[in-house]
Amino acid sequence: MAINILISDSLSEDGIYPLRQERKLDLNIVIDTGLTPDELKVKIKDFDVLLVRSQTKVTRDIIEAADNLKLIGRAGVGVDNIDLDAATEKGIIVVNAPDGNTNSAAEHTTAMIMALARHIPHAHMSLQEGRWDRKKFVGVELKNKTLGVIGFGRIGQEVAHRAKGNRMDVIAYDPFLTAEKAEKLGVDFGSVEDVVKVADFITVHTPLLKETKHMINKEIFSLMKDGVRIINCARGGIIDEIALYDAIVEGKVAGSALDVMEEEPFVGNRLLKLPQVIATPHLGASTIEAQESVAVDVSHDILSYFNIGTVRNPVNMPSIPKDIIAKIEPFFDLGEKLGAFVSRLSDAAVEEINLYYAGELANFDVRPLTNNTIKGLLKRNLGNHVNNVNARYLAERNTIKINEHKTTTAKGFLNSIAVELVTATETHKVTGTLLNGLGARIVKVDDYVIDVVPEGHLLFIKHTDKPGAIGRVGTLLAEKNINIATMQVGRSNQGGDAIMMLSVDNHIENVDFLKAQENIFDAKTIDL
Numbered sequence: 001m002a003i004n005i006l007i008s009d010s011l012s013e014d015g016i017y018p019l020r021q022e023r024k025l026d027l028n029i030v031i032d033t034g035l036t037p038d039e040l041k042v043k044i045k046d047f048d049v050l051l052v053r054s055q056t057k058v059t060r061d062i063i064e065a066a067d068n069l070k071l072i073g074r075a076g077v078g079v080d081n082i083d084l085d086a087a088t089e090k091g092i093i094v095v096n097a098p099d100g101n102t103n104s105a106a107e108h109t110t111a112m113i114m115a116l117a118r119h120i121p122h123a124h125m126s127l128q129e130g131r132w133d134r135k136k137f138v139g140v141e142l143k144n145k146t147l148g149v150i151g152f153g154r155i156g157q158e159v160a161h162r163a164k165g166n167r168m169d170v171i172a173y174d175p176f177l178t179a180e181k182a183e184k185l186g187v188d189f190g191s192v193e194d195v196v197k198v199a200d201f202i203t204v205h206t207p208l209l210k211e212t213k214h215m216i217n218k219e220i221f222s223l224m225k226d227g228v229r230i231i232n233c234a235r236g237g238i239i240d241e242i243a244l245y246d247a248i249v250e251g252k253v254a255g256s257a258l259d260v261m262e263e264e265p266f267v268g269n270r271l272l273k274l275p276q277v278i279a280t281p282h283l284g285a286s287t288i289e290a291q292e293s294v295a296v297d298v299s300h301d302i303l304s305y306f307n308i309g310t311v312r313n314p315v316n317m318p319s320i321p322k323d324i325i326a327k328i329e330p331f332f333d334l335g336e337k338l339g340a341f342v343s344r345l346s347d348a349a350v351e352e353i354n355l356y357y358a359g360e361l362a363n364f365d366v367r368p369l370t371n372n373t374i375k376g377l378l379k380r381n382l383g384n385h386v387n388n389v390n391a392r393y394l395a396e397r398n399t400i401k402i403n404e405h406k407t408t409t410a411k412g413f414l415n416s417i418a419v420e421l422v423t424a425t426e427t428h429k430v431t432g433t434l435l436n437g438l439g440a441r442i443v444k445v446d447d448y449v450i451d452v453v454p455e456g457h458l459l460f461i462k463h464t465d466k467p468g469a470i471g472r473v474g475t476l477l478a479e480k481n482i483n484i485a486t487m488q489v490g491r492s493n494q495g496g497d498a499i500m501m502l503s504v505d506n507h508i509e510n511v512d513f514l515k516a517q518e519n520i521f522d523a524k525t526i527d528l
């Protein structure tokens with residue numbers, strides 16, 4: 001079946017070349033830019049993939065109307081134009097291209113700092129208007145000035161690097177910036193307040209989040225040096241525009257360079273009328289190189305998702321290095337099957353799921369494996385609507401607690417996974433392993449040690465350990481023309497509780513005939 005891809009913002013044609021030349025998948029690429037939200041809401045129904053830059057607003061409304069959507073690709077960094085919660089709830093994976101435009105955005109920020117320091121746009125306009133005004137445009141040097149960088153991720157660091165080339169001192173704030181890292185990068189570091197108190201130029205490079213919205217506000221402006229210059233090439237909204245406007249008019253801020261504002265397009269914004277402000281229409285990533293690079297990156301993730309089911313740059317799923325994925329991937333199927341198996345052992349509402357990882361597995365970040373296992377467990381009640389993207393969200397929405405437990409010592413096996421399901425009245429635990437060269441096995445159900453291949457049609461029977469029980473089950477199944485492929489038995493003690501685990505050739509619709517037997521107190525069919 002064709003995979004329908006809608007590109008709704010203008011993207012580099014060279015960047016989507018990997019999609020154009022794909023031969024294994026049947027891709028149907030439709031480019032339709034400039035759709036209104038209402039038009040997109042109707043159109044999106046037929047598409048499996050939506051590919052955007054920052055222009056298209058992928059709202060909850062649009063996501064809810066997107067009946068076939070599996071992946072949203074953002075050719076760029078910021079995903080604030082995509083309702084991530086709505087995508088996650090619907091099980092739609094969101095990917096971005098975090099590295100492809102770093103250099104361009106850092107170069108643009110540097111250009112803005114320089115243009116601001118030397119009044120280049122205004123001087124140029126004045127010349128165009130026929131004036132030779134050299135006194136009006138006296139600037140300041142960058143050398144020996146301090147650049148304050150708030151948000152010291154990819155772009156913030158690249159900007160700092162260039163500032164040092166201009167012989168500026170750099171002081172940065174980022175919640176993840178440690179003394180060791182700052183020293184290695186040759187910058188000072190401190191709190192937001194520490195940074196703004198000493199900086200001559202302040203540039204912000206954080207994402208727009210609840211915590212960063214208006215983080216540069218009236219109070220923070222009041223701490224700044226008089227004559228400070230403010231640059232925002234990250235996201236509108238990080239700086240409170242009312243506070244910025246007032247600080248410029250009051251003379252606290254000598255100038256501001258803005259590539260982004262709270263409302264875009266920002267033609268007509270009153271800040272543009274101030275002579276101290278220079279601005280560009282969100283051009284940080286607008287270079288041939290960056291646009292090609294981000295489009296190539298998302299194109300590769302789309303292909304990777306549909307070809308092998310993994311992506312490099314997930315936004316709403318844990319991002320795990322390739323080498324770790326390679327180590328945990330073989331356990332995905334086992335985890336899902338253990339989840340599915342344990343879900344059949346109780347009909348009561350699940351309150352808690354405990355995942356026990358033992359052996360070498362315990363050394364790795366197993367969150368994707370946990371997601372897959374929860375998917376297997378929740379499928380019984382939620383059906384195919386649950387997937388790796390929304391499994392954890394759906395568990396939490398149903399107030400199910402998820403706990404991962406790890407130990408590097410695995411009893412008897414190199415690695416094992418145990419999935420424990422806790423309800424108000426009972427607890428069940430199923431343990432599985434991958435046997436070298438022999439594949440997956442279920443090795444324990446509750447307290448019973450077994451050895452069962454987790455596939456096909458299984459029949460799980462709990463009974464009293466009495467002579468003839470096994471033969472009776474065999475006869476009853478034969479009467480119904482059900483062929484037994486394998487059988488395992490286990491018991492707690494002689495004459496006590498016991499289990500039978502059979503694999504049979506066909507699905508058994510109804511097991512009441514087994515439950516009606518005197519010594520059988522439970523029977524369940526489990527199709528894996």
Ligand SMILES: NC(=O)C1=CN([C@@H]2O[C@H](COP(=O)(O)OP(=O)(O)OC[C@H]3O[C@@H](n4cnc5c(N)ncnc54)[C@H](O)[C@@H]3O)[C@@H](O)[C@H]2O)C=CC1
Pocket residue numbers: 076077078079098101102105150151152153154155156173174175176205206207208209211212233234235259260282283284285286
């Ligand atoms: N103008 C444009 O065209 C472009 C804008 N951008 C924007 O630039 C910004 C930075 O992008 P990258 O450096 O690639 O992202 P990044 O994820 O590498 O770095 C962001 C940094 O902000 C830090 N941060 C988060 N909350 C913070 C807080 N409360 N205070 C201080 N720091 C905080 C994070 O720890 C992280 O180190 C994003 O908003 C992105 O959308 C990116 C590319 C182009």
Ligand SMILES: O=C(O)CCC(=O)C(=O)O
Pocket residue numbers: 053054075076077078079101282284285286
């Ligand atoms: O697509 C664009 O040009 C905007 C880039 C951007 O703002 C980002 O990557 O966060």
